[in-house]
Amino acid sequence: MIQIKNLIKYFDGKKVLDDINLNINTGQFFTLMGGSGQGKSVFLQHIIGLLKPDKGSIYIDGQDIVPLKEKNLLEIRRNFGYLFQEGALFDYMNIYDNLALPVREHTTKDDREISILIKKALEEVELSGIEQKFPSQLSVGMRKRVGLARAIILQPKLLLCDEPTSGLDPATGYAISCLILKLCRELKTTTIVVTHDVINFFDISDCIAIIHEGRIAAIGTKDEIRKSEDELIRRFVINHPI
Numbered sequence: 001m002i003q004i005k006n007l008i009k010y011f012d013g014k015k016v017l018d019d020i021n022l023n024i025n026t027g028q029f030f031t032l033m034g035g036s037g038q039g040k041s042v043f044l045q046h047i048i049g050l051l052k053p054d055k056g057s058i059y060i061d062g063q064d065i066v067p068l069k070e071k072n073l074l075e076i077r078r079n080f081g082y083l084f085q086e087g088a089l090f091d092y093m094n095i096y097d098n099l100a101l102p103v104r105e106h107t108t109k110d111d112r113e114i115s116i117l118i119k120k121a122l123e124e125v126e127l128s129g130i131e132q133k134f135p136s137q138l139s140v141g142m143r144k145r146v147g148l149a150r151a152i153i154l155q156p157k158l159l160l161c162d163e164p165t166s167g168l169d170p171a172t173g174y175a176i177s178c179l180i181l182k183l184c185r186e187l188k189t190t191t192i193v194v195t196h197d198v199i200n201f202f203d204i205s206d207c208i209a210i211i212h213e214g215r216i217a218a219i220g221t222k223d224e225i226r227k228s229e230d231e232l233i234r235r236f237v238i239n240h241p242i
């Protein structure tokens with residue numbers, strides 16, 4: 001369970017996160033939606049501890065991570081999978097080494113155990129057998145899937161995805177959203193997606209929050225959000241064919 005209380009963040013005198021309060025239940029598929037520049041990535045970076053708020057708390061399974069030092073955060077991050085907006089693969093390493101990175105960083109597993117984990121993670125994202133390829137030899141959609149394989153290789157309790165479908169064609173975007181949902185359900189991973197992709201994520205999320213100018217403008221199930229009479233939410237929902 002993740003509890004976010006009174007989270008406030010300023011950048012250059014501007015309030016980027018404005019008193020965010022959220023509860024995300026264990027195993028839930030939670031999506032934070034909003035337009036560009038509304039604070040989605042900044043929010044996600046707070047949960048992983050890459051940014052510290054000016055005020056507020058972030059409880060992960062009862063522990064406030066805000067006061068933690070880097071060393072303790074590293075231990076907590078062992079249970080996190082993070083899919084970066086651009087996949088963030090290292091171009092000079094093949095797929096095997098890219099996927100081995102978090103395993104080598106967080107565990108003492110030997111080469112044989114690592115190769116088994118890599119094989120399994122690639123199977124999960126339906127990219128078996130590409131261990132020896134380099135990122136430049138893959139399509140953008142394949143790179144996203146490798147990024148996802150790396151995020152889930154240690155079976156994280158919490159999966160965080162920043163714009164997992166941006167820059168993809170509609171079919172690939174749909175496939176990636178289905179894959180994230182499947183992993184959430186199969187591995188019982190609490191999943192937080194931040195995105196403006198209403199088409200692919202609105203219907204599949206257990207809970208949706210809409211962020212506008214750093215504030216949570218609406219939160220609820222898809223049916224609750226659809227019923228909202230708030231002008232801003234109606235525009236956001238109506239502007240997208242859901």
Ligand SMILES: Nc1ncnc2c1ncn2[C@@H]1O[C@H](COP(=O)(O)OP(=O)(O)OP(=O)(O)O)[C@@H](O)[C@H]1O
Nearest residue numbers: 011012016034035036037038039040041042043196
């Ligand atoms: N490290 C930083 N230093 C200063 N300002 C920042 C920093 N990171 C983000 N911001 C500002 O915070 C605001 C929110 O940015 P954020 O990246 O969270 O938007 P976003 O909702 O993820 O947008 P997008 O959909 O384009 O990815 C923006 O005004 C941005 O310029």
Ligand SMILES: [Mg+2]
Nearest residue numbers: 040041042163
């Ligand atoms: Mg962003």
